[in-house]
Amino acid sequence: MKPLFTCLLFFYGFLAVGQPNILWVTIEDTSPHFIGCYGNKDARTPNIDRLCREGVKFTHAFANAPVCSPARTTIITGVLNEAMGTGNHRSKYPLPDMIKGFPSYLKEAGWYTSNNAKTDYSVADARKVIRESWHESSHEAGWWKRGEGQPFFSVFNHMDSHQSRTMTNPYRWYREMVYDRLSAEERTGEHNFEMPPYLHDSEAMRHYFSRVYNSISLTDKEIGKLIDRLEKDGLKEETIIFFYADHGEAIPRGKSGSVGIGYKVPMGIWFPEKYRHLSPWPIGSETDELICFDDLAPTVLSIAGIRPPEYMTGRAFMGKYRKAPRKYVFTARNRIDESPQLARSITDGRYMYTKVFQPQYPELEYQKYADVSDIVKQIRSDYRDKNLNAVQEQMIAPRTDNEYLYDMDRDPWKLHNLAADPAYRKMTSGLRKKLYRHILEIRDVMFLPEYTMDSISRTTAPYTYRLQKDYPLKDILEQASLCGEQDKAEEILQGLESEERDVVYWSLMGIQSLNDIDLSGVKQKILKKMNVSYPPVRILAAAIAFERLGEREKAATVLRPMLKTDNDLVTLQVLQNVQYMQGGPEFFKDDLKAFITLRKKDKGFLNSVSAAETTLFTLGEGELYYANMKKWMD
Incomplete structure (x- = not known):
């Protein structure tokens, strides 16, 4: 009866008072750990705190991905990346014609839609999505350009808490662009906050980490200005205000992380008096309803009285088409810049289970955009x-686990992995099964190598491909799930016999994931795989031959020519393997230098060049920075 009552309440309330405006206040790269109303007494976030205090605060809101473009692609479409093939950061694969940016439905219904100004959609034709979604998407866009009496949906993206502010850009840049724009009362000193326990509490780290608090403080200050303008325009009492961050904090183990705090986000919704009846929750309260980013699009449409399209994977949690709360939220980590990883998570709000399918990579992977920062250089x-x-080393040392279970209530920083604890065996097993069931139900297309995704996209959208009967996801998942399983070596090696090339790919990935696997009986099989026509398999076989089989020169004859190909996804996979192979960086040092010379000015090879540059930097070969940073470097 409750969903029916909510729908009737919305319908009669809408008839009585008309259509609300909707304002989205989106901030970059922020976890609830650093917001005052979530319990951080050191934070200076009065405007955010007021919105949540006077509205409804969400304690279990999650980004679907720990980095902006896959998160924002799910937000604009209402569809999880696993279904669309949009999980790799800033990939450019097509969408089927039926999937649109959800604001286009508002436009068709007579709403004015504006975006100020970030888009960052991981799709082939982002300009089409932008054009169809927004009347205006620019740094000048806002509600003030709508027609008289026209309801608006306006998005404002606040950049001052972005990773460039909290860690990546040089300290001198931060001082001028963030610190100097705050008053003494708005600043947080280097000794006036509690250091996250997984980071070394030193003078140097405090110097760098204070950037997080001050960047969020400046963001909060800008939010205050925006709300003031809404009020001066006489519109605050006509507008529902959503506040949320686009994913977790821009610090190590936050943004880009596979098992850290990169998913959970702060979120609040403020209601004016005349639209308080639209809130399913008491005003001034908090709710533990599970929210994921694919819920946002259907929710806004539902508030506007528009039935969400069936293709959306999320649920409307407010409005005419509100659905019952979720029991679980699913999140995903895929390639981010040049750093490889495929991990999948499930949470019931309190516990989060994660399966890392490529545990051969450490938690803090090499990634130029992070490695240029003072904080990551200090950690290394x-x-x-x-x-x-021991806790602080876990982030950077080789992984010892391939699955993780955290109690986020008792362990908000995710320090204590419970997956191997006998007391949590049943819970771990249950969440693992539910996660795998979700992967199969949604037909997760991201288990294909990125080279293959790109090849598919030339004739069909990955969204469509995944629904074909000949996509062998069940076989692929069974093989991929073996990665990192010490007692499953025999099953991992059996995958080499498969006729499915992507099962073979995951068999080789499984071999990489185990340091002590006996390869004596399959050496010739692996060496033969270096000659197959399928690059993802050929590269992995050559990497294993180089590192595990004592065949460095043979492997080099395979890998070196592939660095000269015009396919940036091939070169990237080669460089990712070189970067992590024992002895690989030194052996291929001259090849890395030649690659950089060849591709330095080619924007299509940005990730590959970054991988090569970072690898050379680990060898002590030169500085690591972006050209536009040079004038700010100390």
Whole structure:
């Protein structure tokens, strides 16, 4: 009866008072750990705190991905990346014609839609999505350009908490662009906050980490200005205000992480008096309803009285078409810039289970956009100098686990992995089964190598391909799930016999994931795989031959020519393997230099060049920076 009552309440309320405006206040790269109303007494976030205090605060809201473009692609479409093939950061694969940016439905219904100004959609024709979704998408866009009496949906994206502010850009840049724009009362000093326990509490780290608090403080200040303008325009009492971050905090183990705090986000909704009846929750309260980013699009349409399209994977949690709360939220980590990883998570709000399908990579992978930062350089230096405790080392040391279970209520920083604890065996098993069932039900297309995704996209959308009967996802998942399983070596090697090339790919990935697997009986099979026509398999076989089989020169004859190909996804996979192979960076040092010379000015090879540059930097070969940073470097 409750959903029916909610729908009737919405319908009669709408008839009585008309259509609300909707304002989205979106901030970059922020976890609830650093917001005052979520319990951080060191935070300076009065405007955010007020919105949540006077509205409804969400304690279990999750981004579907721990980086902007896959998160924002799900937001604009209402569809999880696993279904669309849009999970790899800033990939450019087509969508089927039926999937649109959801604001286009509002436009068709007479709403004015504006976006100020970030888009970052991982789709082939982002300009089409932007054009269809927004009357205006620019740094000048806002509700003030709508027609008289026209309801509006306006998005404002606040950049001052972005990773460029919290860690990536040089410190001198941060001082001028963030710190100097705050008053003394708005600043957080280097000794006036509690350091996250997985980071070394040193003077140097405090110097760098204070950027997080001050960047969020400046963001909050800008939000206050936006709300003031809404009020001065006489529109605050006509407008429902959504506040949320586009994914977790832009610090190590946050943004880009596979098992850290990159998914959980702060979220609040503020209601004016005349539209309080649209809230399913008491005003001034908090709710533990599970929210995921694919819920946002159907929810806005539902508030507007528009039935959400069937293709949307999320649910409307407000409005005429509100659906019952979720029991679980599913999140995903895929390639981010040049850093590889495929991980999938499930949470019931309190516990989060994660399966890492490529555990051969450490949690803090090499990624130029992070590795140029003072904070990551300090972490790597502290690790080399043995300044870190056991908990702090876990982020940078080789992984010892391939699945993780965290109690986020008792362990909000995700420090204690419960997956191997006998007391949690039943829970781990149950969540694992539910996660795998979801992967199969949604037909997760991201288990294909990126080279293959790109090849498919030349004739069909990955969304459509995944629904074909000949996509062997069940076989692929069964093989991929073996990665990192020490007692499943025999099953991992059996995958080499498969006629499905992507099962073979995941068999080789499984071999990489185990350091002590006996390859004596399959050496010739692996060497033969270096000659197949399928690049993803050929590259992995050559990497294993180089590192595990003592065949460095044979492997090099395979990998070197592939660095000269015009396919950036081939070169990227080669460089990812070189970067992590024992002895690989030194052996291929001259090849990396030649590759950079060849592709430095080619924007299509940006990720590959970054991988090569970062690899050379780990060898002590030169500085690591972006050209536009040079004038700000100390």
